[in-house]
Amino acid sequence: MFEIVITEKVIQEEPAGQEWKVIGETPLTKEEVDKAFGIFDANKTNMKELYGYTPKIMKPKEVTIEILRQNVERLNLIDIICAINGIEKRLPGKRI
Numbered sequence: 001m002f003e004i005v006i007t008e009k010v011i012q013e014e015p016a017g018q019e020w021k022v023i024g025e026t027p028l029t030k031e032e033v034d035k036a037f038g039i040f041d042a043n044k045t046n047m048k049e050l051y052g053y054t055p056k057i058m059k060p061k062e063v064t065i066e067i068l069r070q071n072v073e074r075l076n077l078i079d080i081i082c083a084i085n086g087i088e089k090r091l092p093g094k095r096i
Contacts, residue, residue: 002075006068016059023052 025047033046082089 002072004068004070004072004075004080005066008065008067010063010065011060012063013058014061015056017054017057019054020051021054022049023054024050026050 028046028048032048079089081087
């Protein structure tokens with residue numbers, strides 16, 4: 001038994017973004033520095049990360065759509081190749 005599957009690959013725009021993540025940095029306030037005295041490395045800047053939602057954007061995504069699925073007992077590969085490529089099958093002894 002053979003299974004014939006025809007699919008189509010298309011690019012669709014889908015919403016993306018709006019993820020909670022680091023979106024920037026800001027300096028620590030004097031109160032924050034005083035409160036965290038001794039925690040920060042002297043070689044690093046006294047900056048803190050700002051978190052927020054990333055902007056909502058439309059992002060392309062490849063999607064596979066199943067067009068046809070069929071099971072067959074016998075398969076003539078020559079006929080399938082001719083059909084896919086739009087080629088007329090030439091019969092032996094017949095001129096076109």
